[in-house]
Amino acid sequence: MSGPLVLGIETSCDETGVGIVRGTELLANVIASSMDEHARFGGVVPEIAARAHLEALESTMRAAVEQAGIALADLDAVAVTSGPGLSGALMVGVGAAKALALALDTPFYAVNHLVGHVGADILHDPGAVDRGELELPTIALLVSGGHTSLLLVRSLTDDVELLGETIDDAAGEAFDKVARLLGLPYPGGPQIDRAAADGDPTAVRFPRGLTLPKDLVAHRYDFSFSGLKTAVARHVEKLRDAGEPVPVADVAASFREAVADVLTAKAIAACVDLGVPRLLLGGGVVANARVRTLAAERAEAAGVSLRIPPLSLCTDNGAMIAAIAAQRIMAGHGPSDLGIGADSTLPVTVVQA
Amino acid sequence: MLLAIDTSAGTSVAIVADDGRVIAERSSADTRRHAEVIGPFLAEALAAAEMDGARLTRVVAGIGPGPFTGLRVGIAAARAVAIARGIPLLAVPSHEAVALSLVEGGVAAGRFAVITDARRREVAVTVFAAQLPLPAELEPAHLVARAAYAPAECVTPFEVQEIPAAALAHAALARLAAGAAFPEPQPLYLRAPDVTLSTPKRVS
Ligand SMILES: [Zn+2]
Numbered sequence A: 001m002s003g004p005l006v007l008g009i010e011t012s013c014d015e016t017g018v019g020i021v022r023g024t025e026l027l028a029n030v031i032a033s034s035m036d037e038h039a040r041f042g043g044v045v046p047e048i049a050a051r052a053h054l055e056a057l058e059s060t061m062r063a064a065v066e067q068a069g070i071a072l073a074d075l076d077a078v079a080v081t082s083g084p085g086l087s088g089a090l091m092v093g094v095g096a097a098k099a100l101a102l103a104l105d106t107p108f109y110a111v112n113h114l115v116g117h118v119g120a121d122i123l124h125d126p127g128a129v130d131r132g133e134l135e136l137p138t139i140a141l142l143v144s145g146g147h148t149s150l151l152l153v154r155s156l157t158d159d160v161e162l163l164g165e166t167i168d169d170a171a172g173e174a175f176d177k178v179a180r181l182l183g184l185p186y187p188g189g190p191q192i193d194r195a196a197a198d199g200d201p202t203a204v205r206f207p208r209g210l211t212l213p214k215d216l217v218a219h220r221y222d223f224s225f226s227g228l229k230t231a232v233a234r235h236v237e238k239l240r241d242a243g244e245p246v247p248v249a250d251v252a253a254s255f256r257e258a259v260a261d262v263l264t265a266k267a268i269a270a271c272v273d274l275g276v277p278r279l280l281l282g283g284g285v286v287a288n289a290r291v292r293t294l295a296a297e298r299a300e301a302a303g304v305s306l307r308i309p310p311l312s313l314c315t316d317n318g319a320m321i322a323a324i325a326a327q328r329i330m331a332g333h334g335p336s337d338l339g340i341g342a343d344s345t346l347p348v349t350v351v352q353a
Numbered sequence B: 001m002l003l004a005i006d007t008s009a010g011t012s013v014a015i016v017a018d019d020g021r022v023i024a025e026r027s028s029a030d031t032r033r034h035a036e037v038i039g040p041f042l043a044e045a046l047a048a049a050e051m052d053g054a055r056l057t058r059v060v061a062g063i064g065p066g067p068f069t070g071l072r073v074g075i076a077a078a079r080a081v082a083i084a085r086g087i088p089l090l091a092v093p094s095h096e097a098v099a100l101s102l103v104e105g106g107v108a109a110g111r112f113a114v115i116t117d118a119r120r121r122e123v124a125v126t127v128f129a130a131q132l133p134l135p136a137e138l139e140p141a142h143l144v145a146r147a148a149y150a151p152a153e154c155v156t157p158f159e160v161q162e163i164p165a166a167a168l169a170h171a172a173l174a175r176l177a178a179g180a181a182f183p184e185p186q187p188l189y190l191r192a193p194d195v196t197l198s199t200p201k202r203v204s
Helices: A035-041 A046-068 A087-104 A113-122 A171-181 A188-196 A213-219 A226-241 A248-274 A289-302 A318-330 B034-048 B068-085 B094-104 B165-178
Strands: A005-010 A015-022 A025-033 A077-083 A108-112 A138-143 A148-155 A159-165 A278-282 A305-307 B002-006 B011-016 B022-028 B058-062 B089-092 B111-117 B122-129 B136-145 B155-159
Touching: A005 A046, A005 A087, A005 A113, A005 A318, A015 A046, A015 A318, A025 A046, A025 A318, A035 A046, A046 A087, A046 B068, A077 A087, A077 A113, A077 A318, A087 A108, A087 B034, A087 B068, A108 A113, A108 A318, A113 A138, A113 A148, A113 A159, A113 A278, A113 A318, A138 A248, A148 A248, A159 A248, A171 A188, A171 A226, A171 A248, A188 A248, A188 A289, A226 A248, A248 A278, A248 A289, A278 A289, A289 A305, B002 B034, B002 B068, B002 B165, B011 B034, B011 B068, B011 B165, B022 B034, B022 B165, B034 B068, B058 B068, B058 B165, B068 B089, B089 B094, B089 B165, B094 B111, B094 B122, B094 B165, B122 B155
Parallel strands: A005 A077, A077 A108, A138 A278, A278 A305, B002 B058, B058 B089, B111 B155
Antiparallel strands: A005 A015, A015 A025, A138 A148, A148 A159, B002 B011, B011 B022, B111 B122, B122 B136
16 A cells, blocks of 8 residues: 655744655655754744745745655645644744645645654655564654653554653753853754764763652653753853863763753653653754764663664654654544644644644 | 735635636634634635636735734745646735725825734835826835824825735736736735844853
8 A cells, every 4th residue: 555645844943844755655855944044043033934934935845846756736635734833933834734735625634743753753765675663652752952852652643642841941952052152053963962072971960950859750751951051051151250261072072961861861761661662762853973872872771672763854844744644644534624723832642633 | 717815914815807806705804813714714715716726827925014924824825826736926015905996996096005003013004106007106115103103295094904815816917917017925024033132141
């Protein structure tokens, strides 16, 4: 069975993504990013992101159709991220997807961005070596500039549970802020990763948020990075006040270690506690070398099998959105109501709006 | 057959025949639900016209000025329809739609201004000279503090809350008939994005 041909549109943050899939086959994945326009502000500026989506929409759609070698008239459905994300940004995609679906007289599916990140894992290139089925249930750790969530996924189409999430900054945001403190450019993730390569991760013992026994009671699987960010700032200020040089490599490595430690410790704890020996990573932070290595080490030690989709599918993209819609269609679910809106806080339990 | 979409104020969708006949129109003055209502409005307009997207020959997008978040929804939708059907997208300044109907209706004569709310205690103003087939734009859309706005002598102000998509389609047809060029399908934001460049603050 080849599965439905679905085009997915993703505009929840700063990437305009249009992807086309046939079932679990990836036919096109085109992404335009407005990252450079946010660089001088040190973080994503919602209005700039929303403007960039509208500008990039047409070219990304055309490029995806060309890459997939399909005709729009052949689509079985049009899918879009309706949340969570930046609401003004989401609305660009929602408006476009509804109109595209209606103009083509094809069903409209509004799906959850976070579940999309998990769905990225089931995609494979046509004719490529199969990566093996995504086994369920699985724990999923999704980390990016916009979110830090730990999920229990029993079914990609209708059973996803939120175990925990950040109570303040997203992990990616913490990377951006610490990069600024250290005088490194935006986005912070790759910059910190590079600077940390020559540093000593044990040079400074930065705090691990929400890991004390008293915090674990209410926040066993939640994350907090704002205290860590403040601790790094205080450390850097103290050195500067004393006229001492800031050992950027050591601070970057120690900070990165603290983030990777908390993320992977909590994810593995969830696998162990819940008896789910599978962990899937998703989101842009997967690009971080230390997060990947530490996750691999700890997964192996705990007897947990680790899956990481290719990086091009880990960052925000439209293909993962199309993939979830295709799964919903194959499971027999009907289209979304054309009157749904963008929902910046769409809960992860709602796979399709 | 034209499909016209304007979300610069409320949301309005119309299907208009090449001869100007309005086949179907759906409008709402709600300024907060563009992303929601655009779907049902498009579906209802197509259903009321008893047609599917395949019969559309042109899409008309109102490019504002208007509050950005809503404005983008209509332009994004119009672009998507144009791509879906492989048909031209015609951009029309939203104030021009109102200006044309004021002139055609004999309401506006001489010099007049079309005014819409721009939020933040500002209004968006375009000044026209009443003439047919198309009103002439004397001053392009610009923002003025509402409290400070006073029309120049001999300029009659018309403040409107809604931009009917049928009027937008009529303005597009008038431009086509007159052989006038269309602007780029870019939103008339009139305002730079809101950003504050923060410098990292001390924590200790
Ligand atoms: Zn994401």
